[in-house]
Amino acid sequence: MSDTLLGAGLAALAATSWATGAIFARIGMQHMASTTGTFFSLITGFVLILVIALFLDYDAMFAVSKETILWFILLAFIQFPLGRFLNFNGIKYAGVAPATAILGSTPVFSAILALLFLGEQITLMIGLGILAVVAGLAMVLYRS
């Protein structure tokens, strides 16, 4: 099997894992607040990733500089109290289908920020892609 085919298969597995996680979150959060639900989802996620990190990169785990730790804290703040909590809040109140459809637009936000702050150039393809995403989101939002 070629590396590209293996990578494509792994990406499909990633998509299926995220979608399955959203379904479980929707069922679980019927009985608890989004904050508590997100907290418990992080505990199990942490244990799993910790085991993988200790197995793959034991030395690197404890060789992180203080400056890098500060960046991890900033990333953690954007990724979890904002990203995952708001994602789970979306799943709880709007439903899995509209929330995951909106969340699918993440690469576009990433591209817009890269255009604004990293000096990347906007091309015709990127511009048309952003328009298609906005149109798709409008359809999802209107019908929700």
Next chain:
Amino acid sequence: MAITNDKIKKQIYIGLASALAAAAAYGATQTIARSIVTGTAPASVSATWTIFFGMIFLFFMSLNNIKTDMKAPKKAFLMMGLAGIFSSFGVFFMFSALSNAPVTVASPIGAINPLVAMALTHIFLQKLERVTIQMVAGSVLVLLGVTMVILGRFTG
């Protein structure tokens, strides 16, 4: 009845706004991670430390509800635990995909997750929510746009 409908509408708006803000937050994370953290620590180490600090933030955020929520059925905790495991597996599989295939192949395939979620919702959550043809069409359009943006960024 009108009040109930208004309340439901308000909750849906809050949910949609939350999902949109989450997409912006994840987009910001990707940009920051790409420009700062990449090359500083392996992916598994970055993920572990980031989740660790995220857990601390969420612990303080959930302090007000945690006492009440501890009375929730065990099934709810199991579901949230599984949600966390599958979300983490998703990140791990995507990092592995990116180490084997170019971003122009892996990212668009990863972006099909809303369509998979809609299929699973239709199969398993029919009692809780309905998937409309417009939602599927909108998601296909989002997927198409995201693929164009990724191809535009990474193929020049």
